[in-house]
Amino acid sequence: MSGLAILGTGRCLPSRCVTNQELSRMVDTSDEWIAARTGIRQRYLSTPEETLTGQAAQAARLAMERAGVTPDQIGLVVAGTFTPDHASPSLACEVHGELGLDSTTPAFDVNAACTGFLTALETARCFLESSSLEGKIALVIGAEQVSRVLNMEDRSTCVLFGDGAGAALVRLSPDHPYTCRLGCRGSAEILRVGGLASPDHWVRMDGKAVFRFATTTVPQALEDLAAQAGTTLDQVDWVVCHQANGRIIDHVIKKLGADPARFYKNIHRYANTSSASIILALDEMAREGLLQPGQKVACVGFGAGLTWGATLLTW
Ligand code: ACO
Numbered sequence: 001m002s003g004l005a006i007l008g009t010g011r012c013l014p015s016r017c018v019t020n021q022e023l024s025r026m027v028d029t030s031d032e033w034i035a036a037r038t039g040i041r042q043r044y045l046s047t048p049e050e051t052l053t054g055q056a057a058q059a060a061r062l063a064m065e066r067a068g069v070t071p072d073q074i075g076l077v078v079a080g081t082f083t084p085d086h087a088s089p090s091l092a093c094e095v096h097g098e099l100g101l102d103s104t105t106p107a108f109d110v111n112a113a114c115t116g117f118l119t120a121l122e123t124a125r126c127f128l129e130s131s132s133l134e135g136k137i138a139l140v141i142g143a144e145q146v147s148r149v150l151n152m153e154d155r156s157t158c159v160l161f162g163d164g165a166g167a168a169l170v171r172l173s174p175d176h177p178y179t180c181r182l183g184c185r186g187s188a189e190i191l192r193v194g195g196l197a198s199p200d201h202w203v204r205m206d207g208k209a210v211f212r213f214a215t216t217t218v219p220q221a222l223e224d225l226a227a228q229a230g231t232t233l234d235q236v237d238w239v240v241c242h243q244a245n246g247r248i249i250d251h252v253i254k255k256l257g258a259d260p261a262r263f264y265k266n267i268h269r270y271a272n273t274s275s276a277s278i279i280l281a282l283d284e285m286a287r288e289g290l291l292q293p294g295q296k297v298a299c300v301g302f303g304a305g306l307t308w309g310a311t312l313l314t315w
Helices: 031-038 052-067 091-099 113-128 207-228 246-256 274-287
Strands: 004-012 016-019 042-045 074-080 107-110 137-145 163-172 179-187 191-195 198-205 238-241 296-303 305-314
Touching: 004 052, 004 113, 004 274, 004 305, 031 246, 042 163, 052 091, 052 137, 052 163, 074 091, 074 113, 091 107, 091 137, 107 113, 113 137, 113 163, 113 179, 113 274, 113 296, 113 305, 137 274, 163 274, 179 207, 207 246, 207 296, 207 305, 238 246, 238 274, 274 296
Parallel strands: 074 107, 074 137, 238 296
Antiparallel strands: 004 163, 016 042, 137 163, 179 305, 191 198, 296 305
């Protein structure tokens, strides 16, 4: 299997930042409750004028600028999302149109809920191995407007999520070892979002069951990932967990007996942005100069499905 290099990243957040205090004027909650249970302090929520396509395309443009990549070099667009602007065409197709990509460049979405970005990344890597995409670069997006499926009267869910879009440009590279593991439990019972066949399109969640799933699956996935890559977690420079809840990340650190300083957290700023959370974190870390060439970065996601995924990247 070839390695995978990340050439550049970008992100775009909605214009409206909503703090816990503001939320507590709309629904019966408080900054203390939200911060203590989750670590969240604020989130960005899209206005009706802000489309997910516009946000994802803006993230992609930034990634292209930083990577020095031109539209003709992009041979594939894969977007991880479950909240595209339209059920069809896909978000990836709409971004393709916004960027004016070539008509020989395929574009499609993958829906793996909060594991969306890692699933899109692995899908892109597999496609880049095919002869028709030899030498090409893939645009991989993780983007959500979770606010579209939030019941703002349900305090047990509406305080947990936010919107955001991130993008990465990637190409095969033998100098950038890459390992990935993906899985799914095949269950809609403890976490789901309505859909075309359902009149109820809100997020429904058994929070305690999701907590248990995450705190058992994530440590195991990280250990198995390291073993598959022929390394140990001690040798990994950074761990980027899907930002669903700061307490989940704390439990994972404790279970692994790991160094908390190597686990990146930004949930206080963005809440849970589902497919976008890992690429938002990677882009933020890159901008802050935390990621250095050659560093090993383990990313781990989990979400409705119940899906999970773990990826070891070489920055
Ligand atoms: N503000 C104030 N009180 C609240 C709120 C709120 N926003 N939401 C619930 N409560 C109340 C409940 O009504 C309940 O009150 P009661 O005891 O009088 O009945 C009390 O707080 C405790 O509610 P629980 O649901 O038991 O709270 P819990 O300690 O389980 O915390 C939470 C809830 C934060 C959702 C937790 O279960 C959790 O973190 N689960 C993980 C799920 C998660 O992170 N999901 C993210 C999306 S899924 C994904 O990304 C994969």
